[in-house]
Amino acid sequence: MSALAAVRRAVREFLATVEAPAEVCVAVSGGADSLALAEATAYVARHRNLRTRALIVDHGLQSGSAEVAAQAAAAVKELGVDTAEILTVTVSGKGGPEAAARTARYRALREALPGGEGLVLLGHTLDDQAETVLLGLGRGSGPRSLSGMRAHDAPWGRPLLGVTREQTRGACAELGVEPWQDPHNADPRFTRVRLRAEVLPLLEDVLAGGVAAALARTAAQLRDDTEALDTVADRILTRAGGPEGLDVTVLEAEPAALRRRVLRRWLLGSGVRELTDAHLRAVDALVASWRGQGGVWLPGNLEASRCRGRLSLSRPEPTTPIPPTTRGD
Template identity: 75%
Template sequence: MGSPDPLSAVRRAVRDFLAAGEPVLASGELFVAVSGGADSLALTEAAARAAHRRDVRVTALVVDHRLQEGSAEVAATAADMARKLGADDARVLTVTVEGRGGVEAAARGARYRALREALPAPDRLVLLGHTRDDQAETVLLGLGRGSGPRSVSGMRPLDPPWGRPLLALPRSATEGACAELGVVPWTDPHNSDSRYTRVRLRREVLPLLEDVLAGGVSAALARTAAQLREDTEALDVLAAELLRRARDGETLDVDVLTPAPAALRRRALRTWLLGAGVRELTDAHLRAVDALVGEWRGQGGVWLPGNFEARRSRGKLCVEA
């Protein structure tokens, strides 16, 4: 048999994703993030088709970032299109984009916060239209920034409350699905603005890599992400057990941590620090805290974001605001 047509491929990917995650449908509600682009529209149609067979209600969530003139009309059109494609309801969430890290990061943060806050309960799921091409871009960003295996492993298909059924499909599949449905997606002007890093990766870097390496780069990067994700998850299990053994109330027992490989120690320390309220941890932060175990010379404490300090005293690690 030949390859399925784009619409069938999208529908099958969503159907298989929901079948594998049947417990997430127990609430009878499913949410889909909709921008009006090809990825989210194809996803909405397939999600509504699959969910309705299970008597699950689908709500489309459209985020209006208010970054360009006419954004309210664009959001309203996307909501209307989602209803026509089968969504039982569609809501527009208006956000204010501000904060550090540039417009891209600030908009992403505002979008995810709005989607999360729109959920009526923490066990609900929001489907996102990320494709294999988005995964490839994420992996390249992680490589370029030296962010480590956790970043290079890319996006997870299921990372509650987020679900990404289309990660194995190329962007061309969603575009083809919309063409089959007779739907004209909205094209975000920001997606052609070369001031944004992802746009340059999409329009310049990936096409060059495809040309130099004779094709298949996006698929190869996605496979790399999947392999690294499996390795990372295995290490996280081992690190969780190390952390469990090292815990002594709110502190950690250095004697338990010291014999462990540094990679496991840093994973355990990351979980411990996040649990204590420390945020925006970098590799440099983790290595500095790990040095209190693996390179102990009586040094002082380590300053951490949020005005926290990690220090070693009498064979224990502690972290305090």
């Protein structure tokens, strides 16, 4: 099977598994992955009477970025996409330029959807999935992170997680399209670039090939396990929950892996943000290692505490400083 046929088949199979809206959006950078995805989406959509819309995000981080965006818009129109729209964003915020650009890009893509609802296809490939798993391993992340990217996590769709970067390049060659080469993708200052250029090739050499595919399979297996455990955790949360917090007796009977999943879902659902493993384990200690200790402070100025056999969350009232005592002579 040719590379182009493989990309088209991946898109066809993905769209057959989801409830596709009348207009399918495709995020396009101008690189090989997104151009191949855009062409395949337009090809499949024509046979399903769907419209296609390309969304090109101009981050404004490089000289000539507006011209690159305009060229990408023109390229996808030539490849059969019905409409192409350029979204200009301002990149700022914490986490470094890579994380800030990703945040700005996803926000712009979501805001481009009517009411925030719809489907945006992203060009992440099997190689991207392998890099994501390696990043999670290097950072000591848990199975949720190691399970990688989901094929469908509304409104995002990733049809190419079983397609290699080599295949998307081959598809572009078959189409006679010259993809844009993002200089950031060769900049060793970025961790993902070094994984791509140095770590994965070394692993492929040492382990005699097939590493990227093996990492992607590992992600899929962990994702299945994670989703199964999350389903069980939801049932436990329903049993333990109540207006006064979580029933500790219900949680004490569960294994640590399930108990922490319940606590994680409860905390996130209650408004705790930027929850770390240290936060989660400290709250879990209120159940598993209870010795009358005080509450646990959490992001968002919240406190998890245990009282009368239940865990609860509260937002402590700010204390008013006592003015210094003055004495007259």
